[in-house]
Amino acid sequence: MSIKQIQEKTGFSYSTISRVLNGKAKEFRISDKTRDSIMTAVKALGYRPNLVARGLRMQKTNTIGLIVPDIQNPFFGELAWRMERKLRGFGYSTILCNTDEIADNEEYYLQVLIDRRVDGVILAPVHTREWKGLEEIRWKKPVVLIDRIFFKTDLPWVTGSNEQAADQMVTTLFRLGHSRIAFLGGVPRTYMNTMRFRGFRKAFARRGIAVESGLVFNEGYSPAAGKKMMADLLARCPEIEAVFCVNNLVFLGAMAHVQKHEIETGRRILMAAFDIAPYCDMFKRPLVCATQDREKLADTAVSLLIKGIQDPHLSREHVMLPIDLSLLRIPRTEGGGAWQKRLDKG
């Protein structure tokens, strides 16, 4: 089923049919009769254009590649959901790629996407700087970085002010009277881990105290890792009062142990974490949290990409989004007042 069948049925030539199909009837002053007869045949035969052929001919596939570390993570799930929807609005289909934080996968996928002649790539990279492969690829197709970026790059990117947010969260914990704070991290040398730990450390430095290396863990971005880190932490330092979790997944894992620990010991641990807003309601406890604007993150990434596709040279924009520090979530029934007061006094 191709234009050929339409041709046989109507007697018109390839070009005329193609023009009608692409809505260029007016432009080429094709008679209404011709157009109608073609459209009728198209409907009757249920003809649909072959997008692969069109892609080959046009050197444009209307396809983009989305590379994320882990689509299971609801944070990336939401980003993917938003971007896919927005891209669809521009006529693009989205090819999904999961790197699982493995740099080799990232290189593999980037290559595949180029081979598939996608029109652009949105990338939440594992690498922390522009490695050789990417340098070659960005010459061929526009690439936009989302969430995780490179420090020195003229690739367009969008991310949140993670370092600053982490700093503020820790500072808040200090103001609440905690000076021993554990850091439950993810994959070492990864962008987020680096930036958020940097903010963590900065807050300590300003306060003039040293980060206790025994309270710093980096086991991976997953609930399982979070659980393990929390267990190790409690084994090592049962009297810990405040814990900083590098992301939502680590937080969820950590909470399992925290709750158990609190029941057993009667002690309360103050938790701080990034991007846990969706879960905040579910915990009957004060929580220090930083929330990124996922909608803006997604929208910006797509906009930057579209711009890049339209004019590859014009796209060097860097967007740093503020992160919402709705610092404490305190169910009013649970003595939150005391916390709040301490915070207000500074």
Added chain:
Amino acid sequence: MSIKQIQEKTGFSYSTISRVLNGKAKEFRISDKTRDSIMTAVKALGYRPNLVARGLRMQKTNTIGLIVPDIQNPFFGELAWRMERKLRGFGYSTILCNTDEIADNEEYYLQVLIDRRVDGVILAPVHTREWKGLEEIRWKKPVVLIDRIFFKTDLPWVTGSNEQAADQMVTTLFRLGHSRIAFLGGVPRTYMNTMRFRGFRKAFARRGIAVESGLVFNEGYSPAAGKKMMADLLARCPEIEAVFCVNNLVFLGAMAHVQKHEIETGRRILMAAFDIAPYCDMFKRPLVCATQDREKLADTAVSLLIKGIQDPHLSREHVMLPIDLSLLRIPRTEGGGAWQKRLDKG
């Protein structure tokens, strides 16, 4: 950059180059010298085959379409993650589509996927039976249903025994001494909603009691909907003791209100829900939960699709997976003993 450049550089013909590229050097007894010289040029020029052209020529794109209601839902997130990874192992790329429970979107995407000449489609449908469009499409490309299926269809599918599991969950609630049970549902007339409510009703019927229609809600598969339904329920019936949630998202939303309510009234509500295993640890409370084997679900769907691609006529398999009813999750510190005892007595 195409085979042509390789040809110009090495002097060999299209076909020879193509053969070497596709690892058919042995088969066509191409001399080692020729092969090496070609491979050298390929490396030197950084040549990569154009998958669009290959796809057009071979009538095979090594691409599959994945249509899910909502990639934000960690349940589908995990399925997508597993399937993408497995498909990648077979050399396929995955095109991601979100229907948001809207039937029109499903039809749109299916059409796009066919136009893109994907080699197959994995579909968690919104429709509850084989509508006209699908009937046409399945003639062109293999389609596999996952999670949500059609009752009478010879399309291959894989799902869990949802009706039975819901029945067992409710029966468990009965045995624990609750006979007024609320149903917090999702999108009406959707497969899961139907099946799980059917199981819910069946348990009531067996017990000889009627389902109270005032305790049945269907507001959508989302935390927001769950929250709203729980609020409505508590307004209507503050003394409710047991609540059945149709899925993980509804459960998460509902919990927010439950916790508040419990703190305010001192009453305990027993929650039952599907696919909340990942969150179970986080709640210090008994929970009745049914857990689907997402790994098996994903693996089976991919296997069925691969089979379907290899032999379109051979694929009519239906796989119904048992659902794990690890019925009660009871933190031992919290009087779980009493619950367990009641359950054991039957």
Added chain:
DNA sequence: ATGAAAGCGCTAACAG
């Protein structure tokens, strides 16, 4: 206002 023909980059049948 419409048609003929080239060509996107690749594979494979056929020829030698």
Added chain:
DNA sequence: CTGTTAGCGCTTTCAT
């Protein structure tokens, strides 16, 4: 062992 050529389905000059 290697080369020539047709053709996948489409868009787009260039003719007329």
